[in-house]
Amino acid sequence: MIIFNHPNFLGDNFHFMCKILSRIEELSKHEGITIGALEKKIGASKGVLSRAIAKGTDIQAKWIESLVENYPQYSAEWLLTGKGGMLKTALQEVMVVEPVRSESPNKGAPYYDVDFLGGFDFTFNDQTINPEYNIDFKPFNKQGVSWVNITGHSMEPRINHGDIIAIKECRLEDVQYGEIYAVVLDTIRTVKILRKSNNPDRMRYVPINEDNYDEQEYDNSRILRIFEVLGNVSRFI
Template identity: 35%
Template sequence: MNKTIFDRISTIVEKFGNGKNTVFASLIGVSEANVRNYKNGVMPKADFLEKIARSFDININWLLTGEGNMLSSESEKEEKLPSVNQTYEGTPYFNVDFIGGFDIIVNDQTRNPDFYINYPPYNQEGVVWCNLTGHSMEPEISNGDIIALREVTTPIQYLPAGEIYGIVTEEYRTVKRIRLSQKEGFVRLIPSNKSEEFCEQEIPISMIIRVYAVLGSIRKFF
């Protein structure tokens, strides 16, 4: 019982979603397919685990390893909050916006991070934190949130559809969900915000210079 992370996710779905993948998915704002896959042996992404922990007061250590209690105490929750430091613990944070200036810091090997954010499970090789401006991904990611990014080299047409990515072209940077267009050679950028001012957009894949996986986000806490 609960020997694997997939078993533990199944237990949480049973407890908080009445055993129904669709109900649980709607509670944390992910697709039902993701919940089903993560229960059945697909390794869950960090932002999915973070959403579970934050939404249901789940002990992240229990979720990852099976050790300890499933539910966090208030003291345990405090220990799991993000912390900042100058001692290289965690992953680097740069006080720039992804919308503007982000390429400058990732291409400048002499630029030192402002500090490091220690917040498992985002302490991964190649991950950096920066700010997000704009409202197109609300309520999932809000204006002023800090996002964890990692560059991906897989061609965009082969990336999992429906996930959130940072897209860089020569003219702009944007954070959107993506899926392939019915037009050959194009990709569709999809905002989360359903307001009329934000709409889906199709751009040629050839325009895209870099792609970053958005692993997760946190509210600015400093």
């Protein structure tokens, strides 16, 4: 549960509430959905947000909490105060505790010494494909998480050539626009920021290094598997 302690939040400060409602509109536009769809997503009755936006009236704190909890990629500080960026950092911050090679097969997440962009077919249930060892890094010691290699320079400086990335498989409908994903298409494998396309049956694949790499669009029907990129570290072993 997220608790809001902003001194004006529960008051009747008209301008303060109007600014929050304006940022909620920004969030919905960034997601490419209507306010009505946003209401449905957070479990609010139809018109709870739209009437407040139209009239500049207060909304209950629980709906702000639900917004933050359902859209964790957005900054709660930005939503409440307008400070900082709209989106949180796409990847988790580097931790003080460094990842290490685990001597125990029951500790850490499996590391596959394969290159995501080098033609490896992710069939993790195939017993012929075994991890080299486990990587013990507490933020990512979770069920379903694996580590793999990354090559190429399209995601620099965020993800560098030769890094290893922590990934977890997800569904297409779970994709949060603006986040980084590793996608297995029918002919290529790529790691990019996914963004909304004007065509609902496609997505935009956006590199960070836009000086040397172009944005592409691909049909969603070509996606074989998709993985959320949880974090990355420089090769340490």
